[in-house]
Amino acid sequence: MNGIFISLEGPDGAGKTSVLEAMLPKLEKLNREIVSTREPGGNRVAEEIRQIILNPEHKEIDAKTELLLFVAARRLHLQSKIIPALEAGKMVIVDRFIDSSVAYQGFGRDLGVAAVSWLNQFATDGLKPDLTLYFDIDTDVALERIRKYRSNEMNRLDLEQAEMHQKVRKGYLEIVKKEPDRFVTIDASKPLENVITDSLAVITDRFFGLSK
Numbered sequence: 001m002n003g004i005f006i007s008l009e010g011p012d013g014a015g016k017t018s019v020l021e022a023m024l025p026k027l028e029k030l031n032r033e034i035v036s037t038r039e040p041g042g043n044r045v046a047e048e049i050r051q052i053i054l055n056p057e058h059k060e061i062d063a064k065t066e067l068l069l070f071v072a073a074r075r076l077h078l079q080s081k082i083i084p085a086l087e088a089g090k091m092v093i094v095d096r097f098i099d100s101s102v103a104y105q106g107f108g109r110d111l112g113v114a115a116v117s118w119l120n121q122f123a124t125d126g127l128k129p130d131l132t133l134y135f136d137i138d139t140d141v142a143l144e145r146i147r148k149y150r151s152n153e154m155n156r157l158d159l160e161q162a163e164m165h166q167k168v169r170k171g172y173l174e175i176v177k178k179e180p181d182r183f184v185t186i187d188a189s190k191p192l193e194n195v196i197t198d199s200l201a202v203i204t205d206r207f208f209g210l211s212k
């Protein structure tokens with residue numbers, strides 16, 4: 001596969017989606033076809049699974065069921081969208097991928113890194129992003145952003161206790177340490193314009209030999 005695979009990771013409210021939207025038109029000008037997608041979701045059936053997982057009324061979904069649903073959606077997404085785009089030489093940028101499972105289900109839900117990593121390996125046949133931007137932010141600041149701007153559309157995970165979100169962030173920090181070549185940490189507490197500039201600089205520098 002000669003495409004480029006990039007994932008964006010971080011706690012809820014870190015700003016990944018805002019940054020991705022802002023980067024896209026700029027990256028598209030650099031002469032490579034970009035596929036922007038997200039997890040859970042990215043194809044018709046996976047988007048249906050997304051609705052099931054994130055629905056705050058679905059209180060009977062336990063931690064293991066949640067993990068299996070995320071991983072099933074990932075397999076669908078990978079097969080139908082990510083792999084074909086990478087095979088066609090495109091740049092794929094995904095808002096969340098395997099590291100979300102490890103941070104949220106492995107650390108946040110205490111299912112453990114080993115089981116979650118094994119399932120991901122099974123579902124993805126070991127495919128990992130070439131680059132992962134990790135948007136790091138204090139849990140309270142991120143949760144405040146969500147409460148302030150998105151209070152009417154909080155999903156089942158957003159509504160979890162602060163303690164779970166703290167475990168997720170701690171998990172991310174451990175994951176990042178283990179693969180220093182794949183991860184670049186972005187300071188997501190900066191003003192949005194700066195976070196966009198910093199993220200673009202990492203991608204253009206690494207894959208286009210430019211820093212603007």
Ligand SMILES: Nc1ncnc2c1ncn2[C@@H]1O[C@H](COP(=O)(O)OP(=O)(O)OP(=O)(O)O)[C@@H](O)[C@H]1O
Pocket residue numbers: 010011012013014015016017018019145146149150188189190191192193195
């Ligand atoms: N750097 C920033 N400074 C202040 N507000 C921000 C910043 N980045 C994003 N926001 C705001 O915070 C909210 C959450 O941002 P966004 O949805 O992009 O985060 P996210 O990481 O995609 O979150 P989630 O994973 O929960 O969907 C939005 O209302 C957005 O406008």
Ligand SMILES: Cc1cn([C@H]2C[C@H](O)[C@@H](COP(=O)(O)O)O2)c(=O)[nH]c1=O
Pocket residue numbers: 012038039040070071096097098100101102104105155157158
């Ligand atoms: C892929 C994936 C996601 N999650 C969580 C992370 C978020 O709380 C939601 C997705 O909502 P977003 O607004 O699109 O960020 O799902 C998870 O727990 N495990 C995963 O594998």
